[in-house]
Amino acid sequence: MNMDSTTSTPSHATFSGTAGICLMRNAWKEDQHPSFINFISTFLSANSFRLNFVPIAPDFIFNCGGLSVAFIFVTNWDCNDVASIFNRVKNLKMQFARFFVVIALPAKEQINSFIQSYFTFDMVIGKPTFVPVQDLEMGFEKMVKIAHSSGVYKQERIGEKLKDERKQLVQRMNFYLKVVTSIPGIDNHDANALSQAIGSVQAIAKASKEQILENTDLSTDKAELVSRFLRDPKFYSRPKIN
16 A cells, blocks of 8 residues: 655656557546546646547556556545445456556545555555545546556566577577587588578588588588588597698
8 A cells, every 4th residue: 555645746747758548437537527637638648648438447547568557546535435445446456467546535534534444445455556645636647657657667678578588599699600610611601501591500410411502502512511510420529620
């Protein structure tokens, strides 16, 4: 449970270079003042988000960088009717892997009611994460920031994974070149030609001289040498004079 109840005015700052989709529940929209809906539309547009009104279960679903994040946004905390809110939270948290509950609590009485209700309804900290705020605009800005940061984190993880894959590819290629160029008379050009036309070291070892000649620019002598070297242990195990 994140009890961030700062009194600072929301900055309404834009997220440079970002883009995404915001889905708003039709029924939630109907319960809000038109001026707040106008604020949401303007804020999303300024941050390159497309807004759609749809019949969804949560109040909002953001898609940023291919990652979906769902929200319940409670804009009117009724101290006399908290059961419906927590029952809805319990139902939706099972449906979404990334799910947050933003609650506007401008009065001390509402804050106390929320804290008491949180434990009364056996909520588990972080499952889902509750984000209390003091005003509606701050609440919506926090939603966008959460969705945006989640998308950025996913993209960074993808970038790291691609970087690792490229590193492994380079390491495998270097190992391949080391093995193939260990054949007397075979240089990097020959090794690359074999890699592109035949494939792995194992595939080259199975290839006949005729296959190597047909698919590469290696000479007859080199093709025969490659075939014999990788297929005949006696040939590649005895000392060579370069």
